[in-house]
Amino acid sequence: MFFKRSLAVPTKETALKGREAAIVTSKSHYLNKRDLKGPYPAGLETAVFGLGCFWGAERKFWELGEGIHITAVGYAAGVTPNPTYDEVCSGMTGHNEVVLVVFDPKVVSYEKLLIIFWESHNPTQGMRQGNDVGTQYRSGIYVTSDSQRAAAEASKASYGKAVAAKGYGPITTEIVDAPEFYFAEDYHQQYLAKNPRGYCGLGGTGVACQIGTGVKA
Numbered sequence: 293m294f295f296k297r298s299l300a301v302p303t304k305e306t307a308l309k310g311r312e313a314a315i316v317t318s319k320s321h322y323l324n325k326r327d328l329k330g331p332y333p334a335g336l337e338t339a340v341f342g343l344g345c346f347w348g349a350e351r352k353f354w355e356l357g358e359g360i361h362i363t364a365v366g367y368a369a370g371v372t373p374n375p376t377y378d379e380v381c382s383g384m385t386g387h388n389e390v391v392l393v394v395f396d397p398k399v400v401s402y403e404k405l406l407i408i409f410w411e412s413h414n415p416t417q418g419m420r421q422g423n424d425v426g427t428q429y430r431s432g433i434y435v436t437s438d439s440q441r442a443a444a445e446a447s448k449a450s451y452g453k454a455v456a457a458k459g460y461g462p463i464t465t466e467i468v469d470a471p472e473f474y475f476a477e478d479y480h481q482q483y484l485a486k487n488p489r490g491y492c493g494l495g496g497t498g499v500a501c502q503i504g505t506g507v508k509a
Contacts, residue, residue, distance in 0.1 A: 299419040301427050302371060308384045317475040321362045322482035323354060324371060328364050329475065334392050336361055337438065339395065339405050340368060340470050342388040342432035343413040344421030347483040348492030350391045352412045354482070359399030364392045364481060366476045369432060369466070374474055377509035380428050389428045392473055402440055403503050405446045409433065410501040413494050415465045416454040422493045431463075434470040441467065447503045455499050 302308075318328050330336075343349045346365040354363045367380050370387030371440075380387045393405060413421055415431040435441040445466045452463045475481075484490050 293505060299383075299427060299432070302384050304371050306384070307371035307386055308375070308379050308382070310379070311374045312386070314374050314475070315376055315477060318478040318481040322485050326362050328362060328481065329406060330360060332396075334393050335396065335398070337397050337402070338392050338436050338470075339393045339402060340434035340436070340473060341393070341409050342369070342390040342407070342430060342434070343409055343415075343494065344389070344426055344429050344431075344495045345479065345491070346389040346391055346476070347490060348494040349389075350482065351411065351484045352408050352494070353391055353393045353405065354485075356364075356400055356404070356408065359396045361394040361396065362392075363394075365476045365483075366390055366392060367428075367476060368434060368471050369444045369468065370471075373472075377477055377480065381426070381427070383399070383426055383444070387413070387474070388430055388432050388478075390432070390434065390473070405447055406433075406443060406503060407501045410447065411496050411499075414497050415451070415463045416461045416497075418464045422495050423495050426470050431465040433467045435467065436470045438476070441469075443503075445487075447501065450503055451499070454502065455497055458497065458499050460497060460499075 367387035372385035375385045421429045
């Protein structure tokens, strides 16, 4: 998963054209066998995060266990409709590698997901994460409600101060309304459960995220 491509997101005019039909993906989650695309039970919420290579990022969220209905990897925040993995890696779709988390807010809070997000990667690196370089590795929170946006913005401000105190630069994480989520190919879904020794390039800053502990931004 090492690609060196343009670090500028393409425009609608310069991006790859994509396709009308969705690409083929898994029908069910490899670990819990639940329907990957839903419909999901009433009362559940969705969250979408980009934090580098989505193989390792997805594992961070399914490992939470109780309260997580399904996780899935895919592409979002770009231009090209129904992209393939190779197209995303070309840098010509604008899409980010992201994780979809469907969760029960009565069991696991959105703030808990934000803690996993911030502590699992370095959000100050722009269009890269460690050795993985490209627009598809940028840090992003894609919110599905006003309450998610408020929590995400507050956590960014708080964590920004914490990492700055340790000598890191400004946080580059984008926080935008959740765009359309395109499910990635079946072999990418729950990849590190199928391939326990597979590649994971994620590395955090070592700085704890203090949201939910009484520490204010």
